[in-house]
Amino acid sequence: MVTRSSDGSIRDKYTARPVQQFVKVQGLGNDFLVVEGDAADLPQLRQRAPALCNRRLGVGADGILLVGPPSTTDAVRTMWVINHDGSRPEMCGNGLRCVALFVAAQVQRSTVTIDTDDGPKRCVVSPVPTETPHAGMHAEVQVDMGSARHGEPTTPQSGDGRHFASVSMGNPHAIAFVGADEDPEMLARRWGPGLEVDAAFPEGTNVEFARVDGGSIVLWVWERGCGITDACGTGACATAAAAVAQGLLAADTAIVVQLPGGPLAITVGTDRTVRMRGAATIVYRGELPR
Numbered sequence: 001m002v003t004r005s006s007d008g009s010i011r012d013k014y015t016a017r018p019v020q021q022f023v024k025v026q027g028l029g030n031d032f033l034v035v036e037g038d039a040a041d042l043p044q045l046r047q048r049a050p051a052l053c054n055r056r057l058g059v060g061a062d063g064i065l066l067v068g069p070p071s072t073t074d075a076v077r078t079m080w081v082i083n084h085d086g087s088r089p090e091m092c093g094n095g096l097r098c099v100a101l102f103v104a105a106q107v108q109r110s111t112v113t114i115d116t117d118d119g120p121k122r123c124v125v126s127p128v129p130t131e132t133p134h135a136g137m138h139a140e141v142q143v144d145m146g147s148a149r150h151g152e153p154t155t156p157q158s159g160d161g162r163h164f165a166s167v168s169m170g171n172p173h174a175i176a177f178v179g180a181d182e183d184p185e186m187l188a189r190r191w192g193p194g195l196e197v198d199a200a201f202p203e204g205t206n207v208e209f210a211r212v213d214g215g216s217i218v219l220w221v222w223e224r225g226c227g228i229t230d231a232c233g234t235g236a237c238a239t240a241a242a243a244v245a246q247g248l249l250a251a252d253t254a255i256v257v258q259l260p261g262g263p264l265a266i267t268v269g270t271d272r273t274v275r276m277r278g279a280a281t282i283v284y285r286g287e288l289p290r
Contacts, residue, residue: 020290023102023133024059024283027094029230029261031283033061034102038068039080046086052288053084059286062226065095067102071115077103078115083225091118091170093233097141097280105129105137105282118170119146137282145169145234145274148241156201158194165242169274171224172201173238175208177248184209184220185260192222206232210239212248216256230261237274240266 023034033052035045045064053061064082071078079099081092096114100123104112110128113120122144129137151166154174164174174195178184187209195207207222219239221232236257243249254265254277264278 019287021285021287022059023285024061025065025098025102025281026283027097027231027233027261027280028259028264028278030094030232031061032063032065032095032098033059034065034067034099036067039066039078041066041068042080042082042088046082046088049082049084049086059288062223062229063089063092063095065092065099067099070113072113072120075113075115075120076107077112080117085225087225089171089225091116091234093143093145093169093235093237093276094231094278094280095233096121096123096143097233097276097278098282100141100143101125101129101137101139101280101282102133104139105131105133108132116170121145133282133285135282135284139280140277141280142275142277143233145237145276147272148238148245148268148274150241150245150272154200156195156198158191158198160191164195165246167238167242169234169237169241171234172203172205173208173235174201174205175210175239175242177243177246178209178211180211182211184211184218188220188222189228192228196222196224206235206238208232208235208239210243212243213258215249215253216258217243217249218258220260231259231264231278233264233276233278236264236266237276241268241272241274244268245272 052058066080104125124142149168162176192207204224211218221235223229240255251270257264267275
């Protein structure tokens with residue numbers, strides 16, 4: 001239990017130690033700690049991230065989502081993302097869906113715009129939250145992710161001679177489409193660590209191994225700063241955009257991207273704009289010592 005001191009800080013009721021409240025959230029198994037604050041909190045949260053996200057000695061998470069005041073006129077909040085190793089990715093699609101649910105429940109409306117490092121993103125939450133954020137709250141969230149930015153394909157030294165498409169969804173992705181007899185999971189686990197830091201990607205990269213299966217995609221992602229992950233929203237968007245650009249799948253059609261944690265529906269327009277739809281869940285609330 002907590003109390004609020006005269007200076008506005010939140011403290012444990014019994015020890016009087018300052019605490020920080022958080023909400024554990026997950027999108028297809030990609031899990032995060034949502035903490036409210038502002039940009040000034042980023043340095044200390046980045047420093048604490050490895051301990052807080054440790055699955056044996058901490059709360060356990062793929063990263064931290066800091067939610068604060070908006071910076072643009074139409075937005076409701078701003079989201080900053082911190083990986084579990086303390087690094088700062090430019091964007092996180094699964095995290096954005098979770099933040100959209102959290103914020104929509106706070107303001108109790110279906111459509112919210114969230115500022116991100118990749119600009120404002122419009123999110124639609126269904127069903128419309130009619131309660132404040134609480135454990136077990138679940139919804140489908142559609143996000144207008146903006147345009148996929150296609151770069152030059154590359155053949156990195158660490159990639160076993162494979163050709164990788166380069167797509168940015170605000171953060172970098174290197175995507176290889178594999179044959180019907182190949183295992184995307186094995187390839188991601190084997191080649192992902194080297195590809196993430198290959199010289200072809202000076203700022204590092206997320207790595208996707210994808211297999212087109214009919215009108216859908218089976219996808220495994222080695223996430224920059226995280227490793228193998230149950231789901232990667234931007235990775236699903238980038239992979240679907242690459243598949244459409246290469247003529248493997250059709251534009252303006254919902255593409256089911258099957259990740260280890262479950263499916264995302266990705267629609268790539270002929271103008272390269274991308275919409276993502278998938279689940280988000282609030283798991284529980286907690287308190288952290290400051």
